[in-house]
Amino acid sequence: MRHTTFTGTLFLGIFFTGLFLANSCTKPTPFGAGLLEDQLADFAYTDTLTVQCTLVPEDSIITSDRSSTADYFFCGQINDPVFGLAKSDIYSLFRLTSLAPNFQNAVVDSIVMFLRYDAPGFYGDTLQPQTLQVHRLAADTIIRWDQNYFSNQSLPVDQLLGEVSNFLPTPNINVNLFDTTNQAPYLRIPLDNAFGQELLGLDSLDLLSDTTFWQKIRGIRISATSSGDPGALMAFDLNNTTYSRIRLYYKYDPDTVTQSRTFDFSFVGGNKFTNFVHDYSGSTVEPHLNQRADDLLFVQGMTGLRVKVEFPFVHLLDNIAVNKAELELTTTTLPGDNPLLNSANQLVLTELIGDTTLSLTTDVLYSLGSALNGGFNAFGGFPQIEIDNGTDVERYRLTVTRRFQNMVDNSSGDIKDQTLYISVYPQSRSAMRTVLFGPKSATFPAKLALKYTKVQ
Numbered sequence: 001m002r003h004t005t006f007t008g009t010l011f012l013g014i015f016f017t018g019l020f021l022a023n024s025c026t027k028p029t030p031f032g033a034g035l036l037e038d039q040l041a042d043f044a045y046t047d048t049l050t051v052q053c054t055l056v057p058e059d060s061i062i063t064s065d066r067s068s069t070a071d072y073f074f075c076g077q078i079n080d081p082v083f084g085l086a087k088s089d090i091y092s093l094f095r096l097t098s099l100a101p102n103f104q105n106a107v108v109d110s111i112v113m114f115l116r117y118d119a120p121g122f123y124g125d126t127l128q129p130q131t132l133q134v135h136r137l138a139a140d141t142i143i144r145w146d147q148n149y150f151s152n153q154s155l156p157v158d159q160l161l162g163e164v165s166n167f168l169p170t171p172n173i174n175v176n177l178f179d180t181t182n183q184a185p186y187l188r189i190p191l192d193n194a195f196g197q198e199l200l201g202l203d204s205l206d207l208l209s210d211t212t213f214w215q216k217i218r219g220i221r222i223s224a225t226s227s228g229d230p231g232a233l234m235a236f237d238l239n240n241t242t243y244s245r246i247r248l249y250y251k252y253d254p255d256t257v258t259q260s261r262t263f264d265f266s267f268v269g270g271n272k273f274t275n276f277v278h279d280y281s282g283s284t285v286e287p288h289l290n291q292r293a294d295d296l297l298f299v300q301g302m303t304g305l306r307v308k309v310e311f312p313f314v315h316l317l318d319n320i321a322v323n324k325a326e327l328e329l330t331t332t333t334l335p336g337d338n339p340l341l342n343s344a345n346q347l348v349l350t351e352l353i354g355d356t357t358l359s360l361t362t363d364v365l366y367s368l369g370s371a372l373n374g375g376f377n378a379f380g381g382f383p384q385i386e387i388d389n390g391t392d393v394e395r396y397r398l399t400v401t402r403r404f405q406n407m408v409d410n411s412s413g414d415i416k417d418q419t420l421y422i423s424v425y426p427q428s429r430s431a432m433r434t435v436l437f438g439p440k441s442a443t444f445p446a447k448l449a450l451k452y453t454k455v456q
Helices: 013-023 193-200 210-217 362-368 401-409
Strands: 005-007 042-046 052-057 073-080 084-092 106-116 130-137 157-167 175-177 179-184 186-191 220-226 231-236 245-252 261-266 272-279 296-300 305-310 320-330 347-353 357-360 384-388 391-399 419-424 433-437 447-454
Touching: 052 296, 073 220, 073 272, 084 231, 106 193, 130 186, 157 186, 186 193, 193 245, 220 231, 296 419, 320 401, 320 433, 347 362, 347 391, 357 362, 362 401
Parallel strands: 005 357
Antiparallel strands: 042 447, 052 305, 073 084, 073 231, 084 220, 084 272, 106 186, 106 245, 130 157, 130 220, 175 179, 245 261, 296 305, 296 433, 305 419, 320 391, 320 447, 347 357, 347 419, 384 391
16 A cells, blocks of 8 residues: 655537536626735636546554654544445554663552543543453564654554453543542453563663663554444543553562552554554445545544645636635445444545645645644534525535645646545544535535636
């Protein structure tokens, strides 16, 4: 599978183009005065430009979190009749919270992993039992602390370190941990005492640095399955220093202290990544993959599906100033769909730079601002309820004004320069998916709403 780098940065003919622009206008209305130096300008409107869509899989993306800044990591699986199987496993290193601990003559009492739930990241049904397992990576395999891993990478495992069976996740219930003052939702996973004793028995030289320690412990995989449909993708915040950790309880032999001592291992500072798997076998979307999408469009987070959007005749629209252009996309629900699988909270537009680099379009970047924290209000891309001919519909509006003007000004006719992609955002932190009407739908067709002014 190709890796993609993601950065923040109807034939008309010439005659028919002119005829089209002249006859597809509504009554001219004052618009865009600010764009024309305070001179009152009339604009024309059309929503009948040719829009061609193709359903394509997302490319693999970097999911490594070497800087320990990710909000959460997906773990589990969704069994979706429309979009098929979506699965995520977590691979992680953990580190000593203090170097060179004295474990001489120490004997394990117990060892427990704590994982802090992140409720906003959950997707699916939390009322279905889950089984979570923690495995150790196989011998001669290690998570490199200095390497970026992609979403399509997995590593072999062998030893089962711990398991919690048939539990109901509780991402919205706060409980005490370690004391009576701190409360948060978390999961407790007992680990194999033999693994705890192995940690206590490490040579003192292996405890002098993170790298020597990591070479010994190799790393772990956290995976989960559900016994029902649709299942759930749980979200864990491994970068939470209060509630996510591995705690080792131990005593010294002999030891006059009756209460166990504790030592903590933290996920913060260690490389972590998620492996995504999508299997569309037998799903509604399977026959649509890599095909021209006329009636229905499908978008999906993680490394699921995106929509390739082409405007094949935009280069014929010369001598216009684009006042406003936006893609209008209306959601739909298919037979057998699960109401728990909500529409995506945010869609964005990207474009291909070179052969493998996807970049947010200028309209998206303008909305986000130079610090990339300005939000999406100026761009749109979020679902809203609108009334269309007396019917309530859920609709996305994606601004493409600046990018479409660039397309108009580019007379090369190169289809690559006339192509955009619709994706779920943020890709690696959203498992949501959405079904949309396509450009040839007889119900609420996907279309480009264009307001423009003719210029000399």
